[in-house]
Structure formats: structure tokens, C-alpha cells
Amino acid sequence: MKLGRVVTVFYSLFFVVGCQSIGNPGGDASALESSYAQGGLNPQQSPARPQSRAPYAAPVAPRQNAQQLEQAPEEALPEDLWQRIRAGLSWQDIENDQVDSAVASYLAQPSYMPTISERGSLYLYYIVEEVQKRNMPMEIVLLPLVESTLDPMAYSHNHAAGLWQIMPATGEHLGLQQDWWFDGRRSLRDSTRVALDYLEQLHREFDNDWLLALAAYNAGNSRVARAQRANAAKGRPTDYWSLKLPRETRRYVPKMLALSRIIADPEAYDVIIPPVANAPAFEVADIGGQIELARAAELADVNLETLRWLNAGQLRWATSPDRAAQLLVPHGSGARLEEGVAELSPAERVRWQHYTIRSGDNLIGIAKKFDTQVGLLRRVNGIRGSMIRAGATLMIPGNEWTSGLAAAEQPTASPIGYRVRRGDSLYGIAGKFKVTVDDIVAWNALDPGKYLQPGQTLKLHVRGI
Numbered sequence: 047m048k049l050g051r052v053v054t055v056f057y058s059l060f061f062v063v064g065c066q067s068i069g070n071p072g073g074d075a076s077a078l079e080s081s082y083a084q085g086g087l088n089p090q091q092s093p094a095r096p097q098s099r100a101p102y103a104a105p106v107a108p109r110q111n112a113q114q115l116e117q118a119p120e121e122a123l124p125e126d127l128w129q130r131i132r133a134g135l136s137w138q139d140i141e142n143d144q145v146d147s148a149v150a151s152y153l154a155q156p157s158y159m160p161t162i163s164e165r166g167s168l169y170l171y172y173i174v175e176e177v178q179k180r181n182m183p184m185e186i187v188l189l190p191l192v193e194s195t196l197d198p199m200a201y202s203h204n205h206a207a208g209l210w211q212i213m214p215a216t217g218e219h220l221g222l223q224q225d226w227w228f229d230g231r232r233s234l235r236d237s238t239r240v241a242l243d244y245l246e247q248l249h250r251e252f253d254n255d256w257l258l259a260l261a262a263y264n265a266g267n268s269r270v271a272r273a274q275r276a277n278a279a280k281g282r283p284t285d286y287w288s289l290k291l292p293r294e295t296r297r298y299v300p301k302m303l304a305l306s307r308i309i310a311d312p313e314a315y316d317v318i319i320p321p322v323a324n325a326p327a328f329e330v331a332d333i334g335g336q337i338e339l340a341r342a343a344e345l346a347d348v349n350l351e352t353l354r355w356l357n358a359g360q361l362r363w364a365t366s367p368d369r370a371a372q373l374l375v376p377h378g379s380g381a382r383l384e385e386g387v388a389e390l391s392p393a394e395r396v397r398w399q400h401y402t403i404r405s406g407d408n409l410i411g412i413a414k415k416f417d418t419q420v421g422l423l424r425r426v427n428g429i430r431g432s433m434i435r436a437g438a439t440l441m442i443p444g445n446e447w448t449s450g451l452a453a454a455e456q457p458t459a460s461p462i463g464y465r466v467r468r469g470d471s472l473y474g475i476a477g478k479f480k481v482t483v484d485d486i487v488a489w490n491a492l493d494p495g496k497y498l499q500p501g502q503t504l505k506l507h508v509r510g511i
Contacts, residue, residue, distance in 0.1 A: 126321040127171055128163075131309060134184030138310040140303050142287065144296070148304035153315060158195075159308075163320040165196035168327050168356060169209065169234055176238050183256060185306050186245060189263075192301045198232050198358035207231040208358070210241035220244070226400060226439070227366035233359030234374070257286035257299050265295040328356050331380040333371045333387050337395045338364045340482060345386030346379045350483070351473075363487045364396050399442040403434050416442045425461060428505050441489065461489075466502040479508045 124130050152158055170187070177186050193211040194200035206213050208231040214224065220240045222230030230236035245259060248267060252258035262270040273289040282288055286299060312319050333342065339360065343350040356374040360366060365373065375383055387395075401412065409432050413420045423429065427440050434440070464475065472483045472492075486492065489505050498504075 123324055125324055127166070127174065127324040128309065128319050128322060130324050131174060131184055131187060134178070135306050135310045136183065137185050137303055138306040142300065142303070144300040145303045145307070148297070148300040149307055149315070152301075152304055152308060153317070159317060159319045162191055162196055163322050166322045168352075169196055169198070170322055171325065171327055172234060173209075173238055176242060180242060180246065182242065182246070185256075185302060186242070188302050188305045188309075189241075189245075189260070191305060192298065198234060198237075198355065208237045209234065210237045212237060212241065216244075223366075223369070225366075225368070227362055228359050228369055229361055230359055232361075234356070236359060255286070260299050260302065261286055261289070261291060261295050264298045265292050326377050328374040329377050329380040331373050331375045331383040333365065333373055333383065335371050335387075335392075335395060336365050336367045337373075337387060337390070338398075341390075341395065342373055342375075342383060342387070345390075346375050346383035348376050348379050352376060362400070363398060401440045401442050403436050403438050403440060405436045407434065407436070408432065409434060412440065412442075418442060425507070428461065461505045461507050464504045464506050466498045466500055466504060468500045470498055470500075472498065475504065475506075479506055481506060481508065 124133075169190075173190065174184075174187050177184065190196055190209040190211075194209050196209060198209045200209075200211065201207050202211060204213070207217075207229060210231075212220075212222070212231040214231075217224055217229075217231045217240070220243075222233075222236055222240060224230060230240070245263060248259035248262045249256060251267060252262060252270070258270060258274075270289065270291065273291055274284040276290070277284045277288060308315055308317055309319065331346070339353055339357070340350055340363070342365075343353045346353070353373070353375065354360070356376070357365075365371070373383070399416065401416070403412075409420045409423055409429070413423055420432075422443060423440065464479075466475075472486055476483045476486055486504060486506065489507060
């Protein structure tokens, strides 16, 4: 889908933020290369450097013209968000061979900037606004480009998640909600707030040196501090470039500086950066309680996939019951959604519930509790017999499914198993069997933001089979 449409110092290694650069709404960034063959980073273009390059100096505060832009009347702001970002950049003159190498690496990825612009159409304006409100360097906007290629559903091998790639323990310590329903690390607003808080604290801890703060964001403040102490004991410099740090961290900061160079002067590198509107991409709609995402998309008259990417912290088919009753929706559709939900009865809001089995529970008691039938519970949860285990999760179908499936004890409504094949997607499987994506997610307790794996078996309730 084209998305254009639509930390307090912690002296612990818990605060290691992962870095990853994979994932997009339809696959990895390389998959988009052919779609953008007519623009973007030219793999044949050598990383020619602009004529004047000053020796290394510590990053300074954003240029005055960025502040002037922020205070200027709305009509004076540039239409392209990249132009606004470009006006605030100030680190592009940092001279280092590692930055040169990172520039060359980006130039070899012709789909990178088009991918970033496509995703940025949903998220980048909000991040720029939040960074400028705090008077932080504009380069901080580039951090999620390095971390996740602006993919809120990105996961790293060490379980970091979201745009800012926050580790589970870090998110928990910072108070981000992380449960079966919701992951604040994937929420645009929650993760951005926490990440910027943490970066500001690291900046203070490392004597207002942004490069050291960024290194600490990636490797952990304790590791950077130890590296500084080791250098100091040997009479060596303690700046970022002089420290012995993990390989990933040694590459991490140069990546941001390389992006700063390219974005500051794309013509020097023969790079075309697709424009991003310098305007809000979404608004907040009050939904008055828990609601299925599919129902919300229908009421707002927006694409369900777009709604999911705007609300990536919502992990299930319905919104979390333990969150503020709000959804981010494409700009201009909030009032329509609020009017629609105001007319819904509780039964129309959520058809499925999630129940954690407790010690002493049995299927009969649970069925009575939710006014449903034991046979129906067995069917939708794939249970044979009556044995259930405390701590396991049961999916409880709501009124619509109770009336539909309960009346169909015949084999036509029996579940079937579908083995996922390479190239399958939830949307493709749903279309093939004439069911909805949300039904598949509910029947199998899936995380809709994670990729299906070839060989994985899905349970489907398909009529007429």
C-alpha cells in the first residue's frame, strides 16, 4: 500500500537501544527499488563531497533559520517538509572517513529515500514538530530513519521495536505500556515522547555532546562511560571518534551524519528526495471506548491498513481496553469517526474478547460468564475435550459470531488448517477464503504487525468447506 495516501539516567545495560533497517508495509526496502527506478539515490553516483568541508567540530544547536521558520507565519513555511528539515540541519560539515563510507552506502540504495518519504508522509511531520518544540538539533529527526527506516512495526533480532527501536526492558522502565493489547514502543506518540526524553537526559549526562549521547542511545550509557574512563586513564581523548565502542555503534553515528549530508544538499549527490507535505498527516479522534479497528476504519471511511499503520501500538483486532479511547486517523476524518461511534451500541463495538484462563476455571463456567456456548469456545479456540490451562488465552466471540456459529454445528462451519506458503499475506488469505483479516487475527491470536512465516498453520472457520 502506498502510505502517501493516507528517558532520567539509568545506570544499567538495560538501556541499549537496538538498531534495524528492515520492514515496510509490503516488504523490505529493497522490494520497492523497482517502483522507484525513476528517482532516488543513484547507485552509480560516487559520494562526491561538496567543495567546502570544515574540520571536525562538536555538533552545535540548530541554525537560527530553523527557529525563524518555527516562528514564522504558517503561510511562510515551505510546502515540502524536507525543505524545512534541510533548513535546520547543522552537522553536515563534520569531516570523517566513516561518514564518507556511510554516504556511499546510502547512495548504493536507490529505494532508500523514496521509502523514507513514503513512510514519512504519516510520521515525519509529527516528529519534526516534537523535536523543534524541545529546541533539539534537527538531526535528531533522522534517528528513526537510521533505527527503523521509519517503520513503527520494525523488530530487531534483540527484540527492540518501533520507530525508535526501544528495548522491552527500557520501555518497561520508562513506563511504556507493553501487554497483549498494546505496545507503546510501536506507538508514534508514546515512543517519540520517551525517546526524546531519554536523548535529552543522555545529552546532559555526557556534557552536552550530542554524538556521545547518540552513541549511548545505541550502546548504553554505561558502556560509553566505561570507554571514556578507559581512554582518560591512558591520557587519550574521550570524544566519540576516539572511543573503543561496539562495531554497530561505530557505524551508527556516521549513518546519521551521512543522512544529514545527503538531505542538506541532495543535488551534490545526484539524489532526488520525493516531497513530503509540511502539514499534519493525522488527527486524534475520541472513540468513547474499545472498538474493533475494522469497524473504526469503516466508520471513518479510511483504509484499514492505513489505520493500523497510524496506530501500530494497537496489537490486536480491537483497541486496547486499558488505553485512552483514542485513535489516530488521517487528517480530516476524525469528526466522521466520532459521529459514527457515537451511534454504536456496546455490542456493535467489539465482537471478540480476550480472556486469560485462571486457576479453577472450566469451559462451562467461562461460557456462562460470557453468555456463549462451550462448543463454540472449543471451536474458535481449537480445543478438543474440556482440558484448559491456567494462564492460556481464550478468544470469546461476541454476539454476531455467537448467533452465527452456534447455529452451525454442522461440518460446514468446522475449522480448517491452512499452511502458510512463501509470499502469503493475511490480506491474500482472507480474500481467498472470503473471511476478514480481523477474523484470522482473532481465531489465531496473531500480532497483525508481524510477518507470517512459511510453514505456519492458521486456523480458519470457512463456511461451505
